Amino acid sequence: MQDDHPPIWLPRLVRQGGPRFLQIADALQAAVAGGSLKPGDRLPPQRHLAAQLDVDLTTVTRAYDEARRRHLLEGRGARGTYVAAPKVELTSVLDLSMNTPPPPEGVDFDDLLKQGLSQVLMRSDAELLMTYHLGGGSDSDRKAGAHWLAPMFGALDAGEVVVCPGAQAAIAALMLALTEPGDVILAEPVSYPGLRAAATQFGRRIIAVEADQYGMVPEKLEQACRQHQPGLVYLNPTLQNPTAITMGERRRQEIASIARRCRVRLVEDDPYWLLADAPPPPIATWAPEQVYYISTLSKCLTPGLRVAFVLIRDPHERERFLVALRSFALMVAPLTAALATQWILDGSADGLMEGVRKEARLRHRMARDILAGRYGGAGDGLHVWLELPGYWSSSQLARAADSEGIAVTPAEAFSTGSESVNAIRISLGSIKDRARLKAGLQRLSHLLARRPEPFRVAVV
Known part of the structure; x- marks a missing residue:
């Protein structure tokens, strides 16, 4: 490739x-996919390309870095930058087992992370970010928690919010x-x-309470509360993990009424x-x-943000919770x-x-x-x-899928009782590339359509 002619x-x-750097990286990727750039082709020096595109050098540097991240380019020292040979995937497991948010289209996560950390470092004392913090989050963190919970509850007293790892x-x-x-502890037959x-680990007993297509059955819950005198009831009422059931408003009201009537405490995850x-x-x-409400950022934004907000109204219960939390997790990393x-x-x-919400819905349509x-x-x-x-x-x-x-995750992983459910959970977010997700779902669909093969022992 000659530097005196436009590529x-x-x-x-x-x-x-x-972002312009992404436009350049996307053009590189399209050229490699289309064959106009082939493995071993030399790319223009960054300053030369910046001049041709009338952009600053930093933009081209970021574009080349992004292309390297995509395994499109490789540097060869003083000889320059070249189109890389296709990366050989020695393992090609399609992970439909891990519940993580899908990567949102059009969001430059690297840039978002850099900008966010830059703002944090500009506005915070570095020493405070590197020392111990007690009390379930700073005032600012609790205010952020109250803001995060506002769509669910409206205006909240930030003092009722505890920040957890x-x-x-x-x-x-x-x-x-x-x-x-x-x-x-009472829970549904399949649960988190x-x-x-x-x-x-803590020596507590989980007893399953019958559930139907709308979630935990209120009459069965009240019966179990009176029979077992539980320390807690655990529920995940919205897009339940693993059944994806969302409990309706009337049933939520019935369960809240039972919690008050039986004086039982409920964890709403x-x-x-x-x-x-x-x-x-x-x-x-x-x-x-009666209810302790938990909302985490890991399922809506990214697992790397190990931050959850817990709404606890009673100050005495809040302090008991903090004492327990400090026994094994002193604080969220500041x-x-x-x-x-x-x-x-x-x-x-x-x-x-x-972006996560839009991408998730698109993936559900595909599934x-x-x-x-x-x-x-x-x-x-x-x-x-x-x-x-x-x-x-x-x-x-x-x-069979693993082979x-x-x-995928079988129902046994979620069982809280003796009843067996013949199902699997498929997670749609952990495979970054949609085309690979589609391939995995198609492969799984073909597997479901045929009967299992007889088990054979290999002899070598």
């Missing part, structure tokens, strides 16, 4: 086309603070695996409320003194909390979450089209609950 792949930068830590601290070893893990389409108000709306607060208060979190009558999702959120045909068991299908390079 044939040279992009036309447009004002409304997004993730929802799992919040669940464990509530279990320690509000129950004793041997106490019963982290609840079972914490209960097992609600990670997906902000991703759902017009969800009902939280159960905590009708039983504020830098992480400060970044979360910055994003929430400057609106970046809303923009990122809207509905491919899985057809087997699709068991709500159209939003991060996962699909897939009930299996009788000739497959969930563990059997999970093993074909697909990771």
Whole structure:
């Protein structure tokens, strides 16, 4: 490639086309895909390309860095930058097992992260970001938490919000603070695996309460409360993990009434409320003194933000919770909390979450089209609950899928009782590339359509 002639792949930068460095990187990717740039081709020096495109050098540097991140380019020292050979994937597992937010289209996460951290460092004392913090978050962090919870509850007293290092830590601290070893915790027959893990570790017993297509059955809950005198009831009422059921408003009111009548405390773990389409108000709306409400950023924004907000109305209960939390997780990392607060208060979190919401809905449409009558999702959120045909068991299908390079989660991972459910959970966000997600769903659909092969032992 000669430097004195404009490259044939040279992009036309447009004002409304997004960040210029991404336009350049996208043009490079399209040229490689289309064959106008081939492995081993030398690219123009960065200053030369910057002059041709009439952009600053930093823009081209960022474009080349992004292209390297996509494995399109490789540097060869003083000889320059070249188109890289295709990366060989030695392992091609399509991970449909991990519930993480999908990468939103058009959001430059690297830039968002750099800008957020830059603002944090400009406005904060570096020493405060690197020392111990007590009390469940700074005043600013609690205000950010109140702002985050406002769509669910309206205006809140920030003093009622506790900042935690993730929802799992919040669940464990509530279990320690509000129950004793041997106490019963009521939950639905299939539920978040982290609840079972914490209960097992702390010596609490989980008893399953019958659920139907609308969630936990109120009459069965009241019966179980009177029979077992539980220390806690655990619910995930919005886009429930794993069934994707959203409990309706009337049932939420009935459960809140039971919590008040039986004087039982309820943990409302609600990670997906902000991703759902017009969800009902939280159960905590009708039983504020009985319900401890948890909302995490990990499912709406990114797992790397290990920040959750817990709404606890009673000051005495709040202090008990903090004592329990400090026994194993003294604080949220101050830098992480400060970044979360910055994003929430400057609106970046809303923009990122809207991107996640749009991408999740697009992926649900893809899953509905491919899985057809087997699709068991709500159209939003991060996962699909897939009930299996009788000739497959969930563990059997999970093993068969694994042998074909697909990771899914069988129903056994979510079981809280002795009843077995023949289903798997499919997570739609953990595969970054839509084309790979589509391939994984199609491969899974073909697997479901055929009967399992007889088990054979390999002899070598």
